[in-house]
Amino acid sequence: MLAALVDLAKLAMPPEVQVVDGQPIAASTDLLCVGYTGTPTEPAVEAAQYLTQLAPTPDREQYDVACLAAILRGNADAREVREAVFGRVGAVRSALARDPTLGDLVMAARLSVLDLTQQQTPKGALAEIRFAIHIDAYAR
Numbered sequence: 001m002l003a004a005l006v007d008l009a010k011l012a013m014p015p016e017v018q019v020v021d022g023q024p025i026a027a028s029t030d031l032l033c034v035g036y037t038g039t040p041t042e043p044a045v046e047a048a049q050y051l052t053q054l055a056p057t058p059d060r061e062q063y064d065v066a067c068l069a070a071i072l073r074g075n076a077d078a079r080e081v082r083e084a085v086f087g088r089v090g091a092v093r094s095a096l097a098r099d100p101t102l103g104d105l106v107m108a109a110r111l112s113v114l115d116l117t118q119q120q121t122p123k124g125a126l127a128e129i130r131f132a133i134h135i136d137a138y139a140r
Contacts, residue, residue: 074124106137
């Protein structure tokens with residue numbers, strides 16, 4: 001499922017965006033991470049399993065996949081960078097709307113929460129959005 005989300009993000013992003021599965025190895029000024037919050041010690045996925053219809057083992061699962069979109073642009077104002085990073089997250093949202101089952105891999109995938117941080121750094125304006133993709137699926 002994580003691989004399907006990475007593939008979806010790669011298709012949704014313009015070529016200048018580095019899409020990463022998990023924590024990035026190298027710094028990038030235009031980045032989208034799937035399965036990473038921006039802090040290495042935080043969980044990449046938080047999940048819960050449920051019994052449904054008196055099943056003897058958990059068969060339903062819901063989980064949130066942590067994601068991070070970040071843009072750093074030298075000599076750019078905060079508004080320009082903020083709008084660009086929201087554009088990245090909007091592209092992921094649109095891609096999920098077009099394929100909410102990730103090719104029938106899950107019952108539903110959707111953007112669920114996000115938060116924005118922004119700052120001026122010595123290298124320019126930085127905007128980061130930490131967001132979660134909520135998955136509703138049956139255990140396989």
